[in-house]
Amino acid sequence: xxxxxxxxxxxxxxxxxxxxxxxxxxxxxxxxxxxxxxxxxxxxxxxxxxxxxxxxxxxxxxxxxxxxxxxxxxxxxxxxxxxxxxxxxxxxxxxxxxxxxxxxxxxxxxxxxxxxxxxxxxxxxxxxxx
Amino acid sequence: xxxxxxxxxxxxxxxxxxxxxxxxxxxxxxxxxxxxxxxxxxxxxxxxxxxxxxxxxxxxxxxxxxxxxxxxxxxxxxxxxxxxxxxxxxxxxxxxxxxxxxxxxxxxxxxxxxxxxxxx
Numbered sequence: 001x002x003x004x005x006x007x008x009x010x011x012x013x014x015x016x017x018x019x020x021x022x023x024x025x026x027x028x029x030x031x032x033x034x035x036x037x038x039x040x041x042x043x044x045x046x047x048x049x050x051x052x053x054x055x056x057x058x059x060x061x062x063x064x065x066x067x068x069x070x071x072x073x074x075x076x077x078x079x080x081x082x083x084x085x086x087x088x089x090x091x092x093x094x095x096x097x098x099x100x101x102x103x104x105x106x107x108x109x110x111x112x113x114x115x116x117x118x119x120x121x122x123x124x125x126x127x128x129x130x
Numbered sequence: 131x132x133x134x135x136x137x138x139x140x141x142x143x144x145x146x147x148x149x150x151x152x153x154x155x156x157x158x159x160x161x162x163x164x165x166x167x168x169x170x171x172x173x174x175x176x177x178x179x180x181x182x183x184x185x186x187x188x189x190x191x192x193x194x195x196x197x198x199x200x201x202x203x204x205x206x207x208x209x210x211x212x213x214x215x216x217x218x219x220x221x222x223x224x225x226x227x228x229x230x231x232x233x234x235x236x237x238x239x240x241x242x243x244x245x246x247x248x249x250x
Contacts, residue, residue, distance in 0.1 A: 116136075116156075
């Protein structure tokens with residue numbers, strides 16, 4: 001089965017993000033595939049490159065990057081949710097005349113159309129969080 | 131683009147959290163992409179449907195106003211969980227959106243008929 005996920009929870013606040021990561025790994029181990037992970041609402045914070053977890057905690061952004069990299073999963077951060085929560089890529093930072101940008105490698109910023117597309121292209125769309 | 135029947139399930143109250151608003155924005159996006167979309171308001175989500183919302187005092191955008199854009203985006207199919215309305219003592223005449231009341235069995239049928247369930 002082909003899955004997509006919508007993540008609503010913020011990393012390090014909501015257990016849902018860690019659960020989503022474990023679900024993804026378990027489903028891949030069971031032979032399923034993933035089309036896209038769409039980060040929405042507070043979930044967009046997973047795309048923040050400045051996240052600096054203590055050493056005895058999981059590095060959530062890194063876990064997403066490594067899963068996505070290994071299994072060709074598209075990591076998309078919703079633009080409307082991201083901008084107002086201060087997660088910007090270089091292009092958006094320039095557009096809004098901000099001096100810094102902080103979207104992590106492996107994530108892209110795009111619109112809700114990507115969530116609609118994910119629901120069309122996948123057999124199941126599973127929500128995690130908030 | 132192939133078309134699928136999407137059922138958007140709204141479980142959140144309209145204020146206190148941005149989720150209800152962000153869910154409505156998903157609905158509008160799906161409408162703009164010409165997808166077959168139905169919306170089910172269940173649990174606390176039925177509060178979103180109340181008429182005469184006034185959010186001025188809490189300095190938030192009016193949620194009812196956002197829902198009123200649904201028709202403009204071709205979203206006409208919406209349902210409200212009867213039990214949730216009854217539990218909250220909300221009479222159907224107080225709803226702003228023409229949401230059809232459905233019982234648990236009808237809700238289960240709606241879940242069954244949809245290709246994709248999108249839950250918030």
